[in-house]
Structures are given as structure tokens and as C-alpha cells.
Amino acid sequence: MKALRRFTVRAHLPERLAALGELSTNLRWSWHGPTQDLFAELDPGLWQTVGHDPVRMLGEVPAARLDELAADDAYVARVEAAAAGLRDYLTRPRWFQEQTGTAVAGIAYFSMEFGVTEVLPNYSGGLGILAGDHLKAASDLGLPLIGVGLLYRSGYFRQSLSADGWQREHYPSLDPQGLPLRLLTSEGSPVLVHVGMPEGRVLRARVWIAQVGRVPLLLLDSDIAENDPELRAVTDRLYGGDQDHRIKQEILAGIGGVRAVRAYTRAEGLPDPDVFHMNEGHAGFLGVERIREYVAQGLDVDTALAAVRAGTVFTTHTPVPAGIDRFPMPLVRRYFGGAHGESESALLPGLPVERILAFGREADPAVFNMAHMGLRLAQRANGVSRLHGEVSREMFAGLWPGFDAAEVPIGSVTNGVHAPTWAAREWLDKARELVGPELVEEARGWEKLSDVDLGQLWSTRNVLRTTLIEEVRRRLRVSWRQRGAAEAELGWVDEVFDPGVLTVGFARRVPTYKRLTLMLRDPERLRALLLDPERPVQLVVAGKSHPADDGGKALIQQVVRFADDPAVRHRIVFLPDYDMSMARYLYWGCDVWLNNPLRPLEACGTSGMKSALNGGLNLSIKDGWWDEMFDGENGWAIPTADGVRDEHRRDDLEASALYDLFERTVAPRFYDRDAAGLPVRWVEMVRHTLQTTSPKVLASRMVRDYAEQYYGPAAAAFGTVSVQDYAGARAVAEYRRRVEAAWPSVKIVQVDSAGLPDTPVIGAELALTARIDLGGLRPDEVAVQAILGRVSPDDDLSDAETVPMAHVEGEPGAEVFEVRTPVPLSGAVGYTVRVLPHHPLLASDAELGFVAVAGA
Numbered sequence: 071m072k073a074l075r076r077f078t079v080r081a082h083l084p085e086r087l088a089a090l091g092e093l094s095t096n097l098r099w100s101w102h103g104p105t106q107d108l109f110a111e112l113d114p115g116l117w118q119t120v121g122h123d124p125v126r127m128l129g130e131v132p133a134a135r136l137d138e139l140a141a142d143d144a145y146v147a148r149v150e151a152a153a154a155g156l157r158d159y160l161t162r163p164r165w166f167q168e169q170t171g172t173a174v175a176g177i178a179y180f181s182m183e184f185g186v187t188e189v190l191p192n193y194s195g196g197l198g199i200l201a202g203d204h205l206k207a208a209s210d211l212g213l214p215l216i217g218v219g220l221l222y223r224s225g226y227f228r229q230s231l232s233a234d235g236w237q238r239e240h241y242p243s244l245d246p247q248g249l250p251l252r253l254l255t256s257e258g259s260p261v262l263v264h265v266g267m268p269e270g271r272v273l274r275a276r277v278w279i280a281q282v283g284r285v286p287l288l289l290l291d292s293d294i295a296e297n298d299p300e301l302r303a304v305t306d307r308l309y310g311g312d313q314d315h316r317i318k319q320e321i322l323a324g325i326g327g328v329r330a331v332r333a334y335t336r337a338e339g340l341p342d343p344d345v346f347h348m349n350e351g352h353a354g355f356l357g358v359e360r361i362r363e364y365v366a367q368g369l370d371v372d373t374a375l376a377a378v379r380a381g382t383v384f385t386t387h388t389p390v391p392a393g394i395d396r397f398p399m400p401l402v403r404r405y406f407g408g409a410h411g412e413s414e415s416a417l418l419p420g421l422p423v424e425r426i427l428a429f430g431r432e433a434d435p436a437v438f439n440m441a442h443m444g445l446r447l448a449q450r451a452n453g454v455s456r457l458h459g460e461v462s463r464e465m466f467a468g469l470w471p472g473f474d475a476a477e478v479p480i481g482s483v484t485n486g487v488h489a490p491t492w493a494a495r496e497w498l499d500k501a502r503e504l505v506g507p508e509l510v511e512e513a514r515g516w517e518k519l520s521d522v523d524l525g526q527l528w529s530t531r532n533v534l535r536t537t538l539i540e541e542v543r544r545r546l547r548v549s550w551r552q553r554g555a556a557e558a559e560l561g562w563v564d565e566v567f568d569p570g571v572l573t574v575g576f577a578r579r580v581p582t583y584k585r586l587t588l589m590l591r592d593p594e595r596l597r598a599l600l601l602d603p604e605r606p607v608q609l610v611v612a613g614k615s616h617p618a619d620d621g622g623k624a625l626i627q628q629v630v631r632f633a634d635d636p637a638v639r640h641r642i643v644f645l646p647d648y649d650m651s652m653a654r655y656l657y658w659g660c661d662v663w664l665n666n667p668l669r670p671l672e673a674c675g676t677s678g679m680k681s682a683l684n685g686g687l688n689l690s691i692k693d694g695w696w697d698e699m700f701d702g703e704n705g706w707a708i709p710t711a712d713g714v715r716d717e718h719r720r721d722d723l724e725a726s727a728l729y730d731l732f733e734r735t736v737a738p739r740f741y742d743r744d745a746a747g748l749p750v751r752w753v754e755m756v757r758h759t760l761q762t763t764s765p766k767v768l769a770s771r772m773v774r775d776y777a778e779q780y781y782g783p784a785a786a787a788f789g790t791v792s793v794q795d796y797a798g799a800r801a802v803a804e805y806r807r808r809v810e811a812a813w814p815s816v817k818i819v820q821v822d823s824a825g826l827p828d829t830p831v832i833g834a835e836l837a838l839t840a841r842i843d844l845g846g847l848r849p850d851e852v853a854v855q856a857i858l859g860r861v862s863p864d865d866d867l868s869d870a871e872t873v874p875m876a877h878v879e880g881e882p883g884a885e886v887f888e889v890r891t892p893v894p895l896s897g898a899v900g901y902t903v904r905v906l907p908h909h910p911l912l913a914s915d916a917e918l919g920f921v922a923v924a925g926a
């Protein structure tokens with residue numbers, strides 16, 4: 071018989087062990103080994119069974135065992151010490167508290183998924199785990215950050231395989247009461263967030279709080295009796311359902327999320343956040359809700375928009391156009407429109423429907439684009455690696471017509487990973503011993519690793535590889551049992567993988583651009599690598615395909631079928647159900663982390679960073695983070711065939727380069743041993759990676775970059791526009807209206823040059839004078855620039871230098887601007903002059919997207 075519903079009853083803890091309750095509900099345990107040890111010791115076997123989940127552990131451990139440990143003074147003392155350590159972690163001033171420059175009152179960080187721990191499986195992959203690492207690093211650094219997202223009844227799917235290697239999906243449902251969550255309450259009763267739906271319906275959600283160290287994570291949950299069955303199901307699954315389902319989720323996350331933040335800060339007596347961070351476009355509706363709030367306070371829409379923009383940061387995560395979240399315009403109109411076709415939004419009273427729709431406009435008028443909305447509602451935006459910043463500036467250049475891609479105001483912050491979560495205990499303990507706790511908690515002191523003995527490093531690598539192999543065999547056995555094999559047929563599983571063999575990992579989601587099967591391009595060559603008698607390679611592969619993507623499932627099946635062959639199955643495995651609990655073993659134990667995306671479609675990629683943190687050497691296409699962090703000594707770059715148009719040929723070329731690297735460089739180096747059996751060159755690369763790459767890939771570095779380059783400036787901008795009853799926002803709104811009205815008449819009437827001799831040499835001074843009609847704007851309301859650079863036969867400028875021109879005289883309609891500047895280049899040089907709007911409260915002169923160029 072199946073239960074209709076489930077719920078979890080928490081055990082009553084003996085008084086002397088009461089602190090275990092506190093330790094189980096703050097997710098800091100997920101990156102704090104000593105706390106995990108305390109739970110494991112309650113019952114090591116049960117700890118495995120409950121999937122390393124402290125809350126479940128306390129629910130299931132027999133009372134007699136708890137009583138026994140309550141009488142054990144040494145255990146009780148360790149519990150007390152761990153609890154005291156947690157309290158100290160939660161209250162001690164940290165990096166942020168030592169900063170004097172940036173005054174940030176609070177940051178609300180919105181994401182559709184959060185991967186904090188496998189115990190709270192509220193993520194599908196990279197984006198969610200990045201968000202989890204962001205919260206953890208924000209906690210370590212003491213940032214006043216609040217996470218906001220949804221709590222899904224069954225998270226993302228769990229993957230298994232059919233006998234013939236086809237992906238199967240399962241959606242086990244979660245009981246929030248059994249998770250490390252508490253309800254947001256007000257005066258003793260649960261807070262319910264309300265969001266309007268079409269036809270006068272109301273979507274309600276309760277708000278769960280997961281405590282991630284110092285950072286609260288608010289998760290909205292619509293599965294409550296107050297909703298009708300359709301609305302109860304809004305938070306049923308991550309990335310499940312159709313567009314209609316998805317827009318409801320995004321409305322709840324964005325609009326409901328802001329309402330949850332307000333309820334939370336009110337309940338806790340905290341200041342209102344001044345910075346709102348949209349982690350990808352899904353959360354973009356938070357911006358229109360904030361405009362509504364200001365309009366309700368009496369601001370006009372333009373002023374409200376200026377205020378919202380000042381404090382909003384938007385991060386884009388995908389260079390794949392298909393990866394961008396887009397809705398049919400009529401669907402958005404249905405949710406945001408007026409009740410009876412009125413022009414005012416019923417969901418967001420005070421906002422004209424057309425204004426809302428315009429935020430998401432793109433080239434295709436039938437489509438509402440969430441990334442475009444993010445860019446229009448945020449004054450600051452970024453991609454997630456240097457290369458991705460560049461690609462994003464090109465991809466979104468259409469929103470800034472007339473500007474070169476390089477000038478599009480989208481920057482970059484390279485992603486990072488949370489070391490205490492992803493580095494093996496062995497490394498963390500070694501670090502504490504060598505450097506003190508800073509390395510672990512504050513990510514300092516990596517340079518001291520240069521003193522570590524190579525033999526020691528190698529023995530740790532060997533231990534981690536062996537641990538991985540045990541996990542590979544365990545999971546492979548479970549998988550084969552699920553595929554229908556009998557235990558008696560599985561003796562060979564104990565012989566899978568060899569602790570002395572070069573171990574390569576490839577694990578990621580399975581969209582086409584990641585090219586899961588590139589390694590199978592030439593199956594014979596792969597087989598030869600795996601079975602090489604002298605220098606074999608063993609390969610562990612994992613990854614989930616989106617449930618609706620049969621193409622991806624076919625790729626998985628191809629790998630599974632190859633790996634099922636008895637001739638190679640001891641050297642290559644596909645492990646189903648890639649998630650955080652599996653991934654960590656791979657990052658710890660793989661010698662080489664393989665990544666072969668189609669450049670430049672990998673925005674950043676973080677799995678390789680986690681491998682590097684453990685001394686893994688990356689072997690990757692130079693895409694995402696590897697494009698900027700490959701240094702010749704921390705791994706290998708697979709040469710790309712970027713220019714080659716024919717996809718198949720490109721795959722052939724890149725696959726062949728991949729095999730070459732393994733055959734000629736990677737395997738020989740791994741097996742090149744000194745008299746003591748040590749692969750000296752290899753371990754030197756490991757040490758170099760730990761010492762110089764690790765500090766760059768840390769989430770603490772990433773969050774510090776956000777704090778300094780984005781949150782601080784956004785909070786400052788918000789402060790400036792909001793003082794004196796939003797006088798600054800009014801000024802920006804008023805300025806923007808004037809620019810929009812004036813711009814069609816802004817013209818560069820005439821440009822004259824003087825000063826150059828007949829045969830100028832580099833450095834000769836050029837004097838430029840421009841006469842400009844400003845269409846009614848004042849000279850101090852624009853920036854006039856001379857652009858000098860190399861010129862092509864058809865007059866395109868490149869390597870251009872921008873020189874500001876000064877206003878010298880004039881009259882309305884013919885203002886004169888001048889500059890004297892040395893010619894920066896030799897050869898064919900050209901120049902032009904342009905005008906941009908300029909206002910001290912804008913983040914850049916490109917922000918409004920207006921430019922007038924001479925002659926255009």
C-alpha cells in the first residue's frame with residue numbers, strides 16, 4: 071500500500087545533545103567536515119542510508135543511541151564545541167565588515183535554482199550550484215545577502231537507465247518538513263505571499279527559510295490548501311511543464327519573491343535591500359514589481375524605473391540563443407494585462423501594460439525576451455567569464471544600436487566555486503595544518519603550497535583516486551541492478567577501474583554544444599587509448615539530458631552502449647544520476663578533467679574549477695573560464711577549429727586533436743616515473759594548479775568581485791537617486807525624456823581638422839573642431855568624442871582611441887567642441903566625431919543607447 075501523504079516527525083533530543091538540532095538546521099554543516107563527523111558517528115551505517123542528511127539522521131537514529139552518546143562526555147564536548155564554532159561563525163565580523171568604502175545595506179539575490187547541498191535538491195546543474203556557492207561565499211565574507219527562489223516539490227528529476235541504456239526520469243517528492251527549513255511567520259502564523267493571476271484568481275505561497283551559514287534563503291512554495299489544484303502545482307518541478315507553467319513560476323519567483331523579501335525584512339527588523347541581483351533573466355519580473363512598489367508610493371513610472379535600475383544587477387549566463395528564456399507576447403499580456411482589456415495592468419496596478427511588454431521587446435515582435443528585460447531593468451550587467459562578457463556584448467549589441475560591440479555596457483565577473491564545499495577533506499586538513507584556517511575560510515595562503523613535498527601531494531592524489539574508484543564500483547553495481555542484472559552476474563564490477571591508471575572525468579548536462587560524444591568520434595582510437603598495454607586511460611562519464619530532449623538521451627545511450635562492451639567495461643563507465651553527491655567524488659579523484667564544448671558556447675563552466683581545486687589537470691577547449699585561466703602548466707588546451715563551418719569536419723578535427731593530446735602528451739607524462747615511482751612532472755603540474763589556479767577559481771574571489779564592482783556601485787547609485795524623495799531618480803527620468811525628444815535633431819554639422827603637416831609622423835598633433843546642433847540639449851548634457859584609429863579601405867575604424875572634446879563656444883544650434891591630440895598610430899589613420907548623452911547619474915554614456923556620429 072502506498073501512503074497518500076508523508077510527513078516527518080523530528081526526534082526529541084536529550085538535553086545534553088540539544089545543540090545537534092541547531093547544527094542540523096544551519097546548512098553550514100554541508101561545508102563543515104567536523105560537524106558532518108558528529109552526525110556520522112551517531113550511526114555510520116545509517117548515515118549512508120539517509121544520504122548524509124543530518125535532519126533525517128536525527129529523525130531515524132534510535133533514542134537509545136542518543137541517550138548513550140548523551141552520557142559520553144567527550145562526544146558531548148565536541149558537540150558543544152561545534153555549536154560554539156557555528157555561533158562564532160555567525161556573529162564574528164568578516165571581510166565585508168572590514169570594508170570602509172562600500173556601504174551596502176542589503177542584497178537580494180534571485181535565482182530559479184539553488185544547489186546548496188544534495189539534501190535540498192533544488193537545482194538542475196551549473197546555474198543552481200553556482201547560486202548555492204554564491205550564498206556560501208557571501209556568508210563566509212559576511213555580506214548582508216538574502217537568497218530568493220522557489221521550493222520545488224520534486225526538484226529536478228533523478229536519472230536511471232533502462233536495460234538498453236535509455237534515460238529514465240523519476241520525480242521523488244520532498245516533504246518540506248523533513249528538510250532543513252523553517253517557515254517564515256508573522257505574529258505566530260505563516261506568512262502567505264499573494265500574487266494576482268488572470269480572471270481575478272490569486273496565487274498564494276508560503277515562504278520557507280533555509281539558513282545557509284549567515285545567509286537566509288527564502289523559498290516560495292505554492293503547494294498549500296489555500297490554492298486551487300492548478301495553482302498548487304506551480305512549484306511542482308524545476309524546469310517542468312509548458313510555457314504557461316513556466317511564466318507562472320517566474321512571476322511567483324520575481325514578484326512573489328520581492329514580496330517575500332519585504333515580509334522577511336519586516337519580520338527580522340532588517341533594512342530594505344538596496345541591491346537586487348537577477349541571476350539570469352528568469353528572475354526579471356522582480357524589477358517590474360519594484361516599479362509597482364514605487365508607483366504605489368506616488369512616483370511616476372519613469373522615476374520608478376530610474377530608481378529600480380540604479381540598484382539592479384543582471385547576470386546573463388548563456389551565449390546560446392536557444393538558452394534564453396522567451397515567452398510568446400500574448401502569454402505575457404494575458405498575465406500582466408488589464409482585467410477587461412484596460413490599459414493598466416491588473417497584476418501590477420499603476421503600470422501601463424504596454425510599458426511592461428516593452429521591457430521584454432526584441433527583434434521578433436511576437437516574443438517577450440527575459441534577458442532583454444533584465445538588461446533594461448538593470449543599470450549594471452555582466453557575463454560570467456571574460457570571453458562570455460565579450461560574446462554577450464556582441465549577442466546583445468542590438469539593444470545599443472550605433473555602438474561597437476566593445477562598448478556595450480556588459481562587463482564580466484568570472485564564476486567561482488566554494489572551496490570548503492568542493493575541495494576534499496584531505497586538502498582542507500592539509501591546508502589547515504600548513505597555512506592555518508585562513509586558506510579554508512577566507513581563501514588566503516595558497517602560495518604556501520609551494521613548500522609541500524611532491525611525494526605528499528602524490529599520495530593524496532592516489533588516496534582520492536582510490537576513493538573515487540570505490541564509489542564508481544558502488545554506483546555501477548546499483549545501476550546494473552536497476553537495469554535488471556542479477557547480483558550473480560556482477561562479479562566483474564569489482565574489477566572495474568584500477569587505482570594505478572590515469573583517470574579521466576567527463577560529467578555535465580547533455581545539451582548539444584557540450585558534445586558528450588566527441589570522445590566517441592573515432593571509437594577505435596578511444597578503445598586503443600583505454601586498452602593501451604603500457605599507458606592505459608580509464609574514463610568516467612556522467613550527465614543528465616533534459617527530459618524533453620530525445621537527442622540528448624540518444625547521445626547518452628551511445629556512450630552507455632560503448633561502455634557496456636565487455637572488452638572495455640573495466641575502463642569506461644557511465645554513471646547515472648549526476649548530482650552533487652556524485653560530482654564531488656569525480657572532482658576529488660579524477661587526474662584529468664575533460665571538457666570539449668563548441669567554442670564559445672560554454673559561458674564559464676565550473677566543474678573544471680572544482681577539479682583544479684583538488685589538483686586535477688584540465689584538458690579542455692579554450693572556452694569559458696579556461697580561455698582566461700589556462701596558463702600552459704595547469705593542464706592542456708585542445709586546439710579548436712573555430713573557423714571551420716562544416717560541423718562534422720570541425721568535430722573530426724577537434725576529436726583528433728583530443729586523441730593526439732592523450733596519446734602524445736598526457737598519458738606519457740602521467741606514466742613517466744622516477745626511481746621512486748613518482749611522476750615528477752605530473753605532480754609539479756598538480757602543485758602549480760593548486761598554488762596558482764585555485765585562488766583564482768574561488769567563489770570568495772567571485773563574490774568579492776561582485777561586491778566591489780557591482781554591489782558597491784549599485785548601492786551607491788541607488789543611494790544617490792533615492793535621497794530627497796528620489797530627486798535623483800526624477801532628474802534621470804526627466805533627462806531621459808529630454809534626450810529621447812531631442813535626439814532625432816542632434817547632428818554633427820561640420821568637422822574641421824588643422825595642425826597636421828603635409829607628411830605627418832606618429833605623435834604629430836591633430837586639432838579637431840566640431841560644430842554640433844544639440845537639438846536643445848545643453849553642452850554639459852552630452853559627451854562629444856573624437857575617435858581616432860586605423861582605417862580600412864572601406865573606412866571602418868579599428869584599434870580606435872576615444873578622446874573627449876571640450877566645449878569652447880557657440881550658440882544654440884551650433885555649439886563648438888575642440889580637441890588637440892597626438893596621432894596615435896602610423897599607416898592609414900582615420901577619425902570621426904560623435905555625440906552621446908551624458909549625465910552624472912548614469913553608469914556610462916552608452917547606457918541610454920543613443921549616439922550620433924558625424925556623417926551618419
Ligand SMILES: *Cc1c(COP(=O)(O)O)cnc(C)c1O
Nearest residue numbers: 195196578649650653675676677
Ligand atoms: C559544478 C557542477 C555542474 C556545472 O558544471 P559545468 O562545468 O558548468 O557543466 C553541474 N552539475 C554538478 C553536479 C556540478 O557539481
